Amino acid sequence: MSRLRYSSTRDSSLQVSSSEAILQGISKDGGLFVPETIPAFAPGELAQLQGSSYQEVASAVLSRYLTDFSQEEIDDCVKKAYGSKFPEGEASLAELKDGLQVLELWHGPTCAFKDMALQMLPQLLTVANKKAGDGKTILILVATSGDTGKAALEGFCDVPGTEIAVFYPQDGVSHMQKRQMVTQAGENVHVCGVDGNFDDCQTGVKRIFTDGRAAAELAAKGMRFSSANSINWGRLAPQIVYYVYAYLEMCRAGKVAMGEPVNFAVPTGNFGNILAAYFAKEMGVPIGKLICASNRNNVLTDFLSEGRYDRNRPFYTTLSPSMDILVSSNLERLLYLLSGRDDGLIGRLYRDLSDTGRFAVKEEMLGRLKESFAAGCADDAETSAAIREVYDRSGYLCDPHTAVAFKVYGEYRAATGDETPTVVVSTASPYKFPASVLEALGGELPGKNDFSILSSLEERSGVAAPAALKALRDKPIRFGDCCMPGEMFGWVKAVLNI
Numbered sequence: 177m178s179r180l181r182y183s184s185t186r187d188s189s190l191q192v193s194s195s196e197a198i199l200q201g202i203s204k205d206g207g208l209f210v211p212e213t214i215p216a217f218a219p220g221e222l223a224q225l226q227g228s229s230y231q232e233v234a235s236a237v238l239s240r241y242l243t244d245f246s247q248e249e250i251d252d253c254v255k256k257a258y259g260s261k262f263p264e265g266e267a268s269l270a271e272l273k274d275g276l277q278v279l280e281l282w283h284g285p286t287c288a289f290k291d292m293a294l295q296m297l298p299q300l301l302t303v304a305n306k307k308a309g310d311g312k313t314i315l316i317l318v319a320t321s322g323d324t325g326k327a328a329l330e331g332f333c334d335v336p337g338t339e340i341a342v343f344y345p346q347d348g349v350s351h352m353q354k355r356q357m358v359t360q361a362g363e364n365v366h367v368c369g370v371d372g373n374f375d376d377c378q379t380g381v382k383r384i385f386t387d388g389r390a391a392a393e394l395a396a397k398g399m400r401f402s403s404a405n406s407i408n409w410g411r412l413a414p415q416i417v418y419y420v421y422a423y424l425e426m427c428r429a430g431k432v433a434m435g436e437p438v439n440f441a442v443p444t445g446n447f448g449n450i451l452a453a454y455f456a457k458e459m460g461v462p463i464g465k466l467i468c469a470s471n472r473n474n475v476l477t478d479f480l481s482e483g484r485y486d487r488n489r490p491f492y493t494t495l496s497p498s499m500d501i502l503v504s505s506n507l508e509r510l511l512y513l514l515s516g517r518d519d520g521l522i523g524r525l526y527r528d529l530s531d532t533g534r535f536a537v538k539e540e541m542l543g544r545l546k547e548s549f550a551a552g553c554a555d556d557a558e559t560s561a562a563i564r565e566v567y568d569r570s571g572y573l574c575d576p577h578t579a580v581a582f583k584v585y586g587e588y589r590a591a592t593g594d595e596t597p598t599v600v601v602s603t604a605s606p607y608k609f610p611a612s613v614l615e616a617l618g619g620e621l622p623g624k625n626d627f628s629i630l631s632s633l634e635e636r637s638g639v640a641a642p643a644a645l646k647a648l649r650d651k652p653i654r655f656g657d658c659c660m661p662g663e664m665f666g667w668v669k670a671v672l673n674i
């Protein structure tokens with residue numbers, strides 16, 4: 177079987193294997209790795225997967241992309257990542273009273289969908305390091321807007337041959353999210369707040385990754401960088417799985433016949449989750465529209481309607497902090513694919529973005545974007561109203577990120593009359609954001625303590641909170657550091673004693 181190569185979005189001649197793409201995280205020219213072809217299902221192959229377990233679907237999808245892994249290695253990674261870590265099932269569809277389907281992706285250890293990828297990435301990285309690595313200890317640097325950090329800490333906790341450092345915006349994550357991170361167990365985990373927003377954290381991490389001197393300093397100490405952010409292909413590939421699985425589940429439940437389209441409404445920040453859906457579509461899964469739902473930081477809504485990406489705008493902290501992002505990194509991969517892999521164009525657009533904070537695409541590209549994507553946004557008042565409305569209508573309790581998708585889907589359907597069966601992707605447990613959800617339902621906050629808020633929300637909604645969140649109450653706080661964006665690498669060296 178021929179091996180799939182991965183090329184950089186900014187220089188197609190920079191090509192690596194899947195192991196190298198996962199190890200490097202980001203290409204050395206600053207571009208992102210994209211498979212040179214998208215491995216489509218042959219006719220009938222999708223139907224054959226019907227009735228398969230999540231793990232079987234995961235093996236089938238991943239083996240098409242990670243062609244320098246043996247089937248045995250992939251199966252082993254799948255077994256370690258899923259199963260026991262997801263006692264209630266990896267991904268499940270809940271049907272609301274009005275027939276709308278919700279894909280719950282938050283039954284993993286940290287109660288957010290990022291577990292779907294971040295339980296898998298450390299497994300893939302460990303195998304990749306054996307194949308294409310140099311035996312050096314892998315140092316994972318993570319910038320998080322809330323959920324990635326905890327999911328990465330949980331995924332890498334005490335994985336041999338790895339160290340992980342997580343940076344979060346000091347005032348940009350929920351109390352529960354912060355609590356999850358600063359109580360993290362493990363000998364190889366490090367957590368630090370940053371005096372800035374998520375983009376400051378992400379820019380800081382990207383700068384360290386592309387700084388040759390930092391890499392050389394690390395190499396001298398027997399270490400090398402890698403990334404667990406959704407720019408890493410090892411994050412994106414596992415996310416394709418649940419779109420394939422969800423489609424098969426829709427068929428199995430008789431909601432659609434095999435071959436009929438399904439829409440997905442996806443709460444979007446860094447554009448990783450919804451890009452995975454696009455890969456599933458390009459693999460041949462019958463997906464209609466991908467509905468890109470943003471909060472008040474609606475840079476993607478504007479881009480997908482006008483073709484102009486412009487990050488020169490106020491940055492808002494919202495009720496859905498994991499979507500408080502003005503630079504959606506994974507969009508670069510989509511533009512690369514839609515431009516026919518025009519690396520020169522992507523290089524220019526992203527130089528424009530870094531020089532002026534904006535870029536524009538041509539009418540033709542905008543047309544192609546609109547073939548697959550629709551977009552909308554919800555501010556905080558609309559998000560709260562959606563939480564209440566969904567609960568009143570169906571008894572379903574959703575988190576603020578998922579609520580943004582509900583709101584945007586409702587508007588999309590009303591505006592277009594598109595009655596295609598649709599799945600709303602639910603990305604976090606409502607109990608990760610208990611104060612916002614309780615207030616949305618009209619409840620009084622019983623003080624500031626997250627755990628009494630959690631209990632109040634349980635009483636009010638009749639929906640039980642995940643045990644993993646309740647257990648945080650008794651965990652000691654291990655990390656309290658905060659640094660400026662420019663001090664991030666210095667902090668890493670200090671905590672690692674290098």
Ligand SMILES: *Cc1c(COP(=O)(O)O)cnc(C)c1O
Binds near residue numbers: 446447577
């Ligand atoms: C990360 C996250 C998102 C956004 O996903 P992207 O892949 O960054 O678009 C949405 N909701 C929740 C709860 C998240 O943690």
